[in-house]
Amino acid sequence: MPDQLLFAMEVALNGLMAGVMYALVALGFVLIFKASGIFNYAQGVMALFAAMTVVGIQKGQVPFAHLINAIFGTHIHYFGWNVPALGAILLTVIVMGLFAWVVNKLVLKHLVNQEPIILFMATIGLAYFLEGVADLMWGADIKKLDVGLPQGINGYIDETTFNLFGYGFFIDNLDITASVIAAILVTALVLFSQYTKQGRALRAVADDHQAALSVGISLNFIWVLVWTIAGCVALVAGMMWGAKSGVQFSLSLIALKALPVLMLGGFTSIPGAIVGGLIIGVGEQLFEFAIGAPYLGGATQNWFAYVLALLFLVFRPQGLFGEKIIERV
Amino acid sequence: MKDMTEGYTTPDGRQIGGVMMEMKNITLRFGGVVAIKDISFDIREGEIRAIIGPNGAGKSSMLNVISGFYHPQEGEVWFHGKKRPTMRPYQVARQGIARTFQNIALFEGMSVLDNIMTGRLNYMKSTILDQALWWGKAEREETENRAKVEEIIDFLEIQSIRKTPVGRLPYGLKKRVELGRALAAQPKLLLLDEPMAGMNVEEKEDMSRFILDVNDEFGMTIALIEHDMGVVMDLSDRVVVMDYGKKIGDGTPDEVRSNQAVIDAYLGVSHD
Numbered sequence: 327m328p329d330q331l332l333f334a335m336e337v338a339l340n341g342l343m344a345g346v347m348y349a350l351v352a353l354g355f356v357l358i359f360k361a362s363g364i365f366n367y368a369q370g371v372m373a374l375f376a377a378m379t380v381v382g383i384q385k386g387q388v389p390f391a392h393l394i395n396a397i398f399g400t401h402i403h404y405f406g407w408n409v410p411a412l413g414a415i416l417l418t419v420i421v422m423g424l425f426a427w428v429v430n431k432l433v434l435k436h437l438v439n440q441e442p443i444i445l446f447m448a449t450i451g452l453a454y455f456l457e458g459v460a461d462l463m464w465g466a467d468i469k470k471l472d473v474g475l476p477q478g479i480n481g482y483i484d485e486t487t488f489n490l491f492g493y494g495f496f497i498d499n500l501d502i503t504a505s506v507i508a509a510i511l512v513t514a515l516v517l518f519s520q521y522t523k524q525g526r527a528l529r530a531v532a533d534d535h536q537a538a539l540s541v542g543i544s545l546n547f548i549w550v551l552v553w554t555i556a557g558c559v560a561l562v563a564g565m566m567w568g569a570k571s572g573v574q575f576s577l578s579l580i581a582l583k584a585l586p587v588l589m590l591g592g593f594t595s596i597p598g599a600i601v602g603g604l605i606i607g608v609g610e611q612l613f614e615f616a617i618g619a620p621y622l623g624g625a626t627q628n629w630f631a632y633v634l635a636l637l638f639l640v641f642r643p644q645g646l647f648g649e650k651i652i653e654r655v
Numbered sequence: 656m657k658d659m660t661e662g663y664t665t666p667d668g669r670q671i672g673g674v675m676m677e678m679k680n681i682t683l684r685f686g687g688v689v690a691i692k693d694i695s696f697d698i699r700e701g702e703i704r705a706i707i708g709p710n711g712a713g714k715s716s717m718l719n720v721i722s723g724f725y726h727p728q729e730g731e732v733w734f735h736g737k738k739r740p741t742m743r744p745y746q747v748a749r750q751g752i753a754r755t756f757q758n759i760a761l762f763e764g765m766s767v768l769d770n771i772m773t774g775r776l777n778y779m780k781s782t783i784l785d786q787a788l789w790w791g792k793a794e795r796e797e798t799e800n801r802a803k804v805e806e807i808i809d810f811l812e813i814q815s816i817r818k819t820p821v822g823r824l825p826y827g828l829k830k831r832v833e834l835g836r837a838l839a840a841q842p843k844l845l846l847l848d849e850p851m852a853g854m855n856v857e858e859k860e861d862m863s864r865f866i867l868d869v870n871d872e873f874g875m876t877i878a879l880i881e882h883d884m885g886v887v888m889d890l891s892d893r894v895v896v897m898d899y900g901k902k903i904g905d906g907t908p909d910e911v912r913s914n915q916a917v918i919d920a921y922l923g924v925s926h927d
């Protein structure tokens with residue numbers, strides 16, 4: 327096989343792995359948008375906050391230490407214990423649930439029936455607020471996330487491909503793990519929404535609020551539930567990203583990567599978010615490899631996704647699998 | 656009026672019980688518009704109660720008050736002898752009051768079966784853990800609920816469309832599915848907002864038959880809004896007549912038909 331093609335295959339595979347991450351972030355958006363019509367600008371910050379919380383709990387950091395020390399003149403920073411990774415993750419799930427409850431109680435409940443733009447603005451406010459809380463709670467320094475995920479080049483793939491093609495593919499173990507975890511998460515979500523009582527209620531609310539109310543579904547309960555699930559999705563995305571490049575504020579910018587994915591996949595389609603994420607992940611890597619780096623001076627990943635999404639918008643505004651746009655009366 | 660505290664017997668020999676729901680001096684305003692003005696009436700166990708009146712009379716508003724979608728500024732709602740506090744629609748539904756909507760509110764993306772299944776949500780009690788592991792309780796519950804839904808599908812004669820996405824159905828069938836979803840909740844009180852609007856004669860006859868059977872076979876109490884006077888007179892035991900937010904008549908079909916205020920309200924008003 328010619329070298330160029332092998333390179334391209336390796337690049338595409340790596341793109342696929344990055345795409346999984348984009349898909350996860352986009353999924354968080356889709357869930358909330360479907361259930362409540364809110365475009366949650368805070369999704370990226372939620373990922374950051376969740377990742378910081380995992381690290382903080384794991385290392386036994388005292389939350390709001392700076393604040394406490396400033397008020398009481400103390401010098402506490404750590405409890406002096408370490409929490410096992412799994413424990414820290416489970417506790418973070420609870421924290422994300424609490425966050426969902428508070429957001430619903432303090433913000434969303436009071437904005438029912440408001441214009442989408444007002445809800446969107448509220449989530450912008452929420453994003454900055456949460457960023458501040460994260461900072462205050464866990465400190466602004468860059469943190470290293472170590473929850474025992476395998477890292478480094480996968481030797482097996484390297485060897486097998488070398489024996490097959492005479493060229494070894496470099497695929498990171500972390501990317502493989504992330505893809506597997508993402509696949510499990512998505513499968514679990516699909517099973518949940520298809521077969522459980524709460525899942526059915528969730529689909530009902532996503533379809534029609536009035537009808538959902540009339541069969542005895544509490545919209546507030548569903549909103550807390552869906553924000554909690556979005557929080558868990560953010561947690562997974564934040565941990566994967568954090569394990570790769572450290573937990574820092576730029577992590578919240580992964581939300582920007584999700585936007586073109588949503589334009590491609592449609593704002594209300596879960597399969598759309600997944601396929602859209604993969605297309606953009608692969609597309610931007612291949613474009614950079616084939617055209618960007620050789621002819622355009624590189625770094626095309628920064629804008630390629632948006633151009634692709636805009637082209638798509640022109641020809642198929644409802645997205646890949648997006649539902650027909652129907653005016654609700 | 657005769658004393659009816661113990662209920663009454665209808666001309667066709669059905670026994671109507673005591674008061675199930677009582678609306679006391681309900682007033683509902685939207686800004687300057689008074690949709691309901693100081694209206695009182697009751698609904699009795701086992702009864703088919705109709706609310707009629709010209710367009711904009713406030714009929715749907717009244718149904719929305721009963722089902723908790725609207726909250727009146729004045730007045731009280733009594734259910735099963737207890738004053739009801741202000742309730743959200745989902746709480747009212749959980750008390751055993753199911754409804755359909757004038758403009759049909761179905762889950763368009765779901766199949767007929769799934770739509771009717773949502774009516775069973777309040778009968779699904781097993782915990783998320785039971786469900787995840789598919790333990791005995793969850794399985795038994797699911798089987799029971801499916802059986803009930805199939806029963807309703809048979810009753811409404813919609814076996815042939817059970818798997819069809821509701822969005823693709825014609826209007827008349829959608830109305831029937833919506834009724835099915837309300838029935839699935841096995842409510843004590845069933846509220847129907849113009850169940851036959853926009854139907855042809857044949858569809859109206861089917862729907863009338865379903866309503867009578869629901870009342871007769873399941874003993875379900877029904878309050879319905881309907882424009883077609885013929886249908887109302889055939890179906891209902893007692894009728895409330897509304898006009899411009901006020902109650903202008905209340906009684907058996909024969910009584911309201913001979914009521915001068917009702918005749919006046921309907922003169923010059925076109926009906927379909």
Ligand SMILES: Nc1ncnc2c1ncn2[C@@H]1O[C@H](COP(=O)(O)OP(=O)(O)OP(=O)(O)O)[C@@H](O)[C@H]1O
Nearest residue numbers: 685688690708709710711712713714715716717757
């Ligand atoms: N949500 C609302 N907001 C503002 N005004 C409303 C609302 N719902 C009803 N109204 C007003 O209340 C009055 C009664 O409306 P309602 O829908 O109850 O009438 P109706 O008897 O059901 O009429 P129709 O036969 O046309 O269905 C109307 O003037 C209507 O405009």
Ligand SMILES: [Mg+2]
Nearest residue numbers: 714715716757
């Ligand atoms: Mg109406």
